[in-house]
Amino acid sequence: MLSSLRAAASRRGFATHSTVRGFDGAIGNTPLIYLKTLSERAGANIFGKAEFQNPGGSVKDRAALGLINNAEKLGLLKPGGTVVEGTAGNTGIGLAHVCRAKGYKCVIYMPNTQSQEKIDLLKMLGADVRPVPAVAFENPKNYNHQAREHAESIPNAVWTNQFDNVANAEAHYQTTGPEIWEQTQGKVDAFICSTGTGGTLAGTGRFLKEKSNGKTQIWIADPPGSCLTSFVNNGTLDRSGSSITEGIGQGRITDNMATFVKQVDGAFTVPDEQTIATLYELLDTEGIYLGASSALNVVGAYELAKKLGKGSTVVTVMADGAYRYQSRLFSKKWLESKGLQGAIPEHLKKYAVL
Ligand code: PMP
Numbered sequence: 001m002l003s004s005l006r007a008a009a010s011r012r013g014f015a016t017h018s019t020v021r022g023f024d025g026a027i028g029n030t031p032l033i034y035l036k037t038l039s040e041r042a043g044a045n046i047f048g049k050a051e052f053q054n055p056g057g058s059v060k061d062r063a064a065l066g067l068i069n070n071a072e073k074l075g076l077l078k079p080g081g082t083v084v085e086g087t088a089g090n091t092g093i094g095l096a097h098v099c100r101a102k103g104y105k106c107v108i109y110m111p112n113t114q115s116q117e118k119i120d121l122l123k124m125l126g127a128d129v130r131p132v133p134a135v136a137f138e139n140p141k142n143y144n145h146q147a148r149e150h151a152e153s154i155p156n157a158v159w160t161n162q163f164d165n166v167a168n169a170e171a172h173y174q175t176t177g178p179e180i181w182e183q184t185q186g187k188v189d190a191f192i193c194s195t196g197t198g199g200t201l202a203g204t205g206r207f208l209k210e211k212s213n214g215k216t217q218i219w220i221a222d223p224p225g226s227c228l229t230s231f232v233n234n235g236t237l238d239r240s241g242s243s244i245t246e247g248i249g250q251g252r253i254t255d256n257m258a259t260f261v262k263q264v265d266g267a268f269t270v271p272d273e274q275t276i277a278t279l280y281e282l283l284d285t286e287g288i289y290l291g292a293s294s295a296l297n298v299v300g301a302y303e304l305a306k307k308l309g310k311g312s313t314v315v316t317v318m319a320d321g322a323y324r325y326q327s328r329l330f331s332k333k334w335l336e337s338k339g340l341q342g343a344i345p346e347h348l349k350k351y352a353v354l
Pocket of ligand 1: 058059060088089090091194195196197198199200201246247248291293294319320
């Protein structure tokens, strides 16, 4: 089954070996990094999948390629066409890369709360970027609805709809899941990550559950303000609180998530204080420069490994690097404004150089 999945992944243009024909072939096949310090502290094996090594710098390159390939397959996108998406940034960056490589135009609607680095990069990649006020999904002015309306208003355009188009989770079922299974030789007690669209969690989780006959546990690490913890634990959609993390946290059950959420074994919330302390610690001890969602995922993996006990193996996703958030995450002033200076251990404060 694995080899046929890898062949399918290869047909879809994902990287399965080191020489590839086009830019989009370099997406996927990322290393699995053993996180030594935290593993030793937990007495377990904690691995982070280095998704920051994708060409667009994040896990969302996989979804972007999957969504575009799917739109082509369905005949929704033809040469010279336009891809329109609502995104916190990373899916847009992935789409913008793939659009350049395949000759499509790219229009990106994003909430105006996102980092300047992501907006700049999208513009450099030739995307037509439209920052809009950050309002809830129920509001017709939400960035996703504006993206859909834009696509509907012009010919040969497709709204890729990353939240509710299950081609997103399918990309992870075809690639991220099989890669983790192969890299751990099937010895993976648990996979845990946070969710935005839920594509990474649901696609990877479904593959690992199937392959292990249900033995691999799948957990969600949730930022404050996101409803997944309450939904998994008691069926409610509690959105109270807020977080400094970008690209994760959800106020509803997306279609990508709905296909899988009943199989999720557990969920818990990770406070921003723990996320930021771990972000700085990973830089100091492992030399890895991560975005906040990745640091949150690693906290989740560490807490879960402690729960599962000595010798367990837990895998998570390091979704992107800190480069696209550094004006925030490494700025003393910004950290102070979020009340997070005190969360960084004294000996690590030297890294806040901006
Ligand atoms: N981390 C980051 C930095 C992201 O941009 C995203 C996607 N917005 C995620 C995690 C979550 O991935 P998914 O959409 O597959 O749930």
